[in-house]
Amino acid sequence: MSNVKSLASCLFCKIVKGEIPCFKLLETDSILAFMDIGPVSRGHCLVIPKYHAEKLADLPDDQMADILPAVAKIAKAAGNDNYNILQNNGRPAHQHVDHVHFHYIPKPTADDTAGLCVGWPSQDLPMDEIKKAYEELKAKLE
Structure with missing residues:
Protein backbone atom coordinates (compact mmCIF):
# COMPACT_ATOMS: atom_id res chain seq x y z
CA MET A 1 0.00 0.00 0.00
CA SER A 2 1.42 3.37 -0.92
CA ASN A 3 1.99 5.99 1.75
CA VAL A 4 -0.50 8.33 0.01
CA LYS A 5 -3.22 5.69 0.14
CA SER A 6 -2.48 4.77 3.77
CA LEU A 7 -2.45 8.46 4.69
CA ALA A 8 -5.83 9.02 3.01
CA SER A 9 -7.41 6.06 4.79
CA CYS A 10 -5.70 6.54 8.17
CA LEU A 11 -8.21 6.79 11.02
CA PHE A 12 -5.97 9.07 13.07
CA CYS A 13 -5.19 11.35 10.11
CA LYS A 14 -8.95 11.76 9.63
CA ILE A 15 -9.26 12.71 13.30
CA VAL A 16 -6.42 15.24 12.93
CA LYS A 17 -8.16 16.78 9.88
CA GLY A 18 -11.47 16.99 11.78
CA GLU A 19 -13.21 14.49 9.47
CA ILE A 20 -13.92 12.24 12.46
CA PRO A 21 -14.86 13.83 15.79
CA CYS A 22 -12.94 13.15 18.98
CA PHE A 23 -12.89 14.13 22.63
CA LYS A 24 -9.90 16.47 22.24
CA LEU A 25 -7.77 17.00 25.34
CA LEU A 26 -4.68 18.84 24.05
CA GLU A 27 -3.43 20.11 20.74
CA THR A 28 -0.24 21.76 19.53
CA ASP A 29 1.12 22.32 16.04
CA SER A 30 2.57 18.79 16.09
CA ILE A 31 0.36 16.61 18.35
CA LEU A 32 -3.23 15.83 19.21
CA ALA A 33 -4.37 14.15 22.43
CA PHE A 34 -7.84 12.68 22.77
CA MET A 35 -9.87 10.08 24.65
CA ASP A 36 -9.65 6.47 23.43
CA ILE A 37 -13.16 5.32 22.47
CA GLY A 38 -12.21 1.68 23.16
CA PRO A 39 -10.67 2.27 26.58
CA VAL A 40 -8.87 -0.31 28.69
CA SER A 41 -9.77 1.75 31.76
CA ARG A 42 -11.54 4.99 32.62
CA GLY A 43 -9.38 7.91 31.47
CA HIS A 44 -7.52 5.97 28.74
CA CYS A 45 -6.38 8.45 26.12
CA LEU A 46 -4.08 8.72 23.12
CA VAL A 47 -1.38 11.18 22.13
CA ILE A 48 -0.57 11.14 18.42
CA PRO A 49 1.72 13.15 16.18
CA LYS A 50 -0.15 15.03 13.46
CA TYR A 51 2.52 13.88 11.04
CA HIS A 52 1.61 10.50 9.54
CA ALA A 53 4.18 7.83 10.35
CA GLU A 54 3.29 4.17 10.81
CA LYS A 55 6.00 3.34 13.36
CA LEU A 56 8.03 5.35 15.83
CA ALA A 57 11.26 4.89 13.84
CA ASP A 58 9.48 6.46 10.82
CA ALA A 75 -0.78 12.17 33.67
CA LYS A 76 -0.44 15.12 36.07
CA ALA A 77 -3.93 16.40 35.29
CA ALA A 78 -5.49 12.94 35.69
CA GLY A 79 -3.89 12.54 39.09
CA ASN A 80 -3.60 8.77 38.86
CA ASP A 81 -0.89 7.28 41.07
CA ASN A 82 -0.52 4.28 38.78
CA TYR A 83 -0.64 4.21 35.00
CA ASN A 84 1.02 2.83 31.90
CA ILE A 85 2.40 4.68 28.90
CA LEU A 86 2.32 2.30 25.95
CA GLN A 87 3.52 2.61 22.36
CA ASN A 88 3.32 -0.37 19.97
CA ASN A 89 5.01 -0.86 16.59
CA GLY A 90 3.66 -3.47 14.17
CA ARG A 91 0.88 -6.05 14.32
CA PRO A 92 2.89 -8.65 16.29
CA ALA A 93 3.46 -5.91 18.89
CA HIS A 94 -0.33 -5.21 19.06
CA GLN A 95 -0.43 -2.04 16.94
CA HIS A 96 -3.93 -1.82 15.45
CA CYS A 117 -2.69 -6.30 32.11
CA VAL A 118 0.90 -6.99 31.13
CA GLY A 119 2.92 -10.13 31.43
CA ALA A 133 23.39 -7.87 21.72
CA TYR A 134 24.78 -4.81 23.50
CA GLU A 135 27.87 -4.68 21.27
CA GLU A 136 25.79 -5.03 18.09
CA LEU A 137 23.36 -2.29 19.09
CA LYS A 138 26.04 0.03 20.49
CA ALA A 139 28.03 -0.21 17.22
CA LYS A 140 24.93 0.79 15.22
CA LEU A 141 24.28 3.78 17.50
CA GLU A 142 27.76 5.25 17.03
Missing part, protein backbone atom coordinates in the same frame (compact mmCIF):
# COMPACT_ATOMS: atom_id res chain seq x y z
CA LEU A 59 8.67 9.66 12.72
CA PRO A 60 11.11 12.54 12.03
CA ASP A 61 12.93 13.78 15.12
CA ASP A 62 11.39 17.25 14.81
CA GLN A 63 7.92 15.73 15.20
CA MET A 64 8.64 14.15 18.61
CA ALA A 65 9.20 17.19 20.80
CA ASP A 66 5.64 17.62 22.11
CA ILE A 67 4.70 13.95 22.57
CA LEU A 68 6.12 13.05 25.99
CA PRO A 69 5.44 16.48 27.51
CA ALA A 70 1.78 16.06 26.46
CA VAL A 71 1.62 12.58 28.01
CA ALA A 72 3.18 13.93 31.21
CA LYS A 73 0.72 16.85 31.30
CA ILE A 74 -2.20 14.43 30.96
CA VAL A 97 -3.83 1.63 13.83
CA ASP A 98 -0.94 2.25 11.44
CA HIS A 99 -0.14 5.70 12.81
CA VAL A 100 2.27 6.31 15.69
CA HIS A 101 0.37 6.73 18.93
CA PHE A 102 1.01 6.68 22.65
CA HIS A 103 -1.54 5.34 25.14
CA TYR A 104 -1.98 6.82 28.60
CA ILE A 105 -3.74 4.04 30.55
CA PRO A 106 -4.70 4.54 34.20
CA LYS A 107 -4.26 1.48 36.43
CA PRO A 108 -6.80 2.10 39.21
CA THR A 109 -6.30 -1.20 41.06
CA ALA A 110 -3.42 -3.60 41.65
CA ASP A 111 -5.39 -6.56 40.32
CA ASP A 112 -6.23 -7.31 36.71
CA THR A 113 -9.81 -6.00 36.78
CA ALA A 114 -9.00 -2.67 35.12
CA GLY A 115 -6.20 -1.05 33.23
CA LEU A 116 -3.49 -2.69 31.22
CA TRP A 120 6.67 -9.75 31.44
CA PRO A 121 8.11 -13.15 30.53
CA SER A 122 11.81 -12.40 30.84
CA GLN A 123 14.20 -14.71 29.07
CA ASP A 124 17.04 -16.39 30.89
CA LEU A 125 19.76 -15.24 28.48
CA PRO A 126 23.39 -15.95 29.30
CA MET A 127 25.47 -12.84 30.02
CA ASP A 128 27.54 -13.42 26.86
CA GLU A 129 24.34 -13.20 24.75
CA ILE A 130 23.36 -9.95 26.47
CA LYS A 131 26.88 -8.60 25.88
CA LYS A 132 26.76 -9.62 22.20
Whole structure:
Protein backbone atom coordinates (compact mmCIF):
# COMPACT_ATOMS: atom_id res chain seq x y z
CA MET A 1 0.00 0.00 0.00
CA SER A 2 1.42 3.37 -0.92
CA ASN A 3 1.99 5.99 1.75
CA VAL A 4 -0.50 8.33 0.01
CA LYS A 5 -3.22 5.69 0.14
CA SER A 6 -2.48 4.77 3.77
CA LEU A 7 -2.45 8.46 4.69
CA ALA A 8 -5.83 9.02 3.01
CA SER A 9 -7.41 6.06 4.79
CA CYS A 10 -5.70 6.54 8.17
CA LEU A 11 -8.21 6.79 11.02
CA PHE A 12 -5.97 9.07 13.07
CA CYS A 13 -5.19 11.35 10.11
CA LYS A 14 -8.95 11.76 9.63
CA ILE A 15 -9.26 12.71 13.30
CA VAL A 16 -6.42 15.24 12.93
CA LYS A 17 -8.16 16.78 9.88
CA GLY A 18 -11.47 16.99 11.78
CA GLU A 19 -13.21 14.49 9.47
CA ILE A 20 -13.92 12.24 12.46
CA PRO A 21 -14.86 13.83 15.79
CA CYS A 22 -12.94 13.15 18.98
CA PHE A 23 -12.89 14.13 22.63
CA LYS A 24 -9.90 16.47 22.24
CA LEU A 25 -7.77 17.00 25.34
CA LEU A 26 -4.68 18.84 24.05
CA GLU A 27 -3.43 20.11 20.74
CA THR A 28 -0.24 21.76 19.53
CA ASP A 29 1.12 22.32 16.04
CA SER A 30 2.57 18.79 16.09
CA ILE A 31 0.36 16.61 18.35
CA LEU A 32 -3.23 15.83 19.21
CA ALA A 33 -4.37 14.15 22.43
CA PHE A 34 -7.84 12.68 22.77
CA MET A 35 -9.87 10.08 24.65
CA ASP A 36 -9.65 6.47 23.43
CA ILE A 37 -13.16 5.32 22.47
CA GLY A 38 -12.21 1.68 23.16
CA PRO A 39 -10.67 2.27 26.58
CA VAL A 40 -8.87 -0.31 28.69
CA SER A 41 -9.77 1.75 31.76
CA ARG A 42 -11.54 4.99 32.62
CA GLY A 43 -9.38 7.91 31.47
CA HIS A 44 -7.52 5.97 28.74
CA CYS A 45 -6.38 8.45 26.12
CA LEU A 46 -4.08 8.72 23.12
CA VAL A 47 -1.38 11.18 22.13
CA ILE A 48 -0.57 11.14 18.42
CA PRO A 49 1.72 13.15 16.18
CA LYS A 50 -0.15 15.03 13.46
CA TYR A 51 2.52 13.88 11.04
CA HIS A 52 1.61 10.50 9.54
CA ALA A 53 4.18 7.83 10.35
CA GLU A 54 3.29 4.17 10.81
CA LYS A 55 6.00 3.34 13.36
CA LEU A 56 8.03 5.35 15.83
CA ALA A 57 11.26 4.89 13.84
CA ASP A 58 9.48 6.46 10.82
CA LEU A 59 8.67 9.66 12.72
CA PRO A 60 11.11 12.54 12.03
CA ASP A 61 12.93 13.78 15.12
CA ASP A 62 11.39 17.25 14.81
CA GLN A 63 7.92 15.73 15.20
CA MET A 64 8.64 14.15 18.61
CA ALA A 65 9.20 17.19 20.80
CA ASP A 66 5.64 17.62 22.11
CA ILE A 67 4.70 13.95 22.57
CA LEU A 68 6.12 13.05 25.99
CA PRO A 69 5.44 16.48 27.51
CA ALA A 70 1.78 16.06 26.46
CA VAL A 71 1.62 12.58 28.01
CA ALA A 72 3.18 13.93 31.21
CA LYS A 73 0.72 16.85 31.30
CA ILE A 74 -2.20 14.43 30.96
CA ALA A 75 -0.78 12.17 33.67
CA LYS A 76 -0.44 15.12 36.07
CA ALA A 77 -3.93 16.40 35.29
CA ALA A 78 -5.49 12.94 35.69
CA GLY A 79 -3.89 12.54 39.09
CA ASN A 80 -3.60 8.77 38.86
CA ASP A 81 -0.89 7.28 41.07
CA ASN A 82 -0.52 4.28 38.78
CA TYR A 83 -0.64 4.21 35.00
CA ASN A 84 1.02 2.83 31.90
CA ILE A 85 2.40 4.68 28.90
CA LEU A 86 2.32 2.30 25.95
CA GLN A 87 3.52 2.61 22.36
CA ASN A 88 3.32 -0.37 19.97
CA ASN A 89 5.01 -0.86 16.59
CA GLY A 90 3.66 -3.47 14.17
CA ARG A 91 0.88 -6.05 14.32
CA PRO A 92 2.89 -8.65 16.29
CA ALA A 93 3.46 -5.91 18.89
CA HIS A 94 -0.33 -5.21 19.06
CA GLN A 95 -0.43 -2.04 16.94
CA HIS A 96 -3.93 -1.82 15.45
CA VAL A 97 -3.83 1.63 13.83
CA ASP A 98 -0.94 2.25 11.44
CA HIS A 99 -0.14 5.70 12.81
CA VAL A 100 2.27 6.31 15.69
CA HIS A 101 0.37 6.73 18.93
CA PHE A 102 1.01 6.68 22.65
CA HIS A 103 -1.54 5.34 25.14
CA TYR A 104 -1.98 6.82 28.60
CA ILE A 105 -3.74 4.04 30.55
CA PRO A 106 -4.70 4.54 34.20
CA LYS A 107 -4.26 1.48 36.43
CA PRO A 108 -6.80 2.10 39.21
CA THR A 109 -6.30 -1.20 41.06
CA ALA A 110 -3.42 -3.60 41.65
CA ASP A 111 -5.39 -6.56 40.32
CA ASP A 112 -6.23 -7.31 36.71
CA THR A 113 -9.81 -6.00 36.78
CA ALA A 114 -9.00 -2.67 35.12
CA GLY A 115 -6.20 -1.05 33.23
CA LEU A 116 -3.49 -2.69 31.22
CA CYS A 117 -2.69 -6.30 32.11
CA VAL A 118 0.90 -6.99 31.13
CA GLY A 119 2.92 -10.13 31.43
CA TRP A 120 6.67 -9.75 31.44
CA PRO A 121 8.11 -13.15 30.53
CA SER A 122 11.81 -12.40 30.84
CA GLN A 123 14.20 -14.71 29.07
CA ASP A 124 17.04 -16.39 30.89
CA LEU A 125 19.76 -15.24 28.48
CA PRO A 126 23.39 -15.95 29.30
CA MET A 127 25.47 -12.84 30.02
CA ASP A 128 27.54 -13.42 26.86
CA GLU A 129 24.34 -13.20 24.75
CA ILE A 130 23.36 -9.95 26.47
CA LYS A 131 26.88 -8.60 25.88
CA LYS A 132 26.76 -9.62 22.20
CA ALA A 133 23.39 -7.87 21.72
CA TYR A 134 24.78 -4.81 23.50
CA GLU A 135 27.87 -4.68 21.27
CA GLU A 136 25.79 -5.03 18.09
CA LEU A 137 23.36 -2.29 19.09
CA LYS A 138 26.04 0.03 20.49
CA ALA A 139 28.03 -0.21 17.22
CA LYS A 140 24.93 0.79 15.22
CA LEU A 141 24.28 3.78 17.50
CA GLU A 142 27.76 5.25 17.03
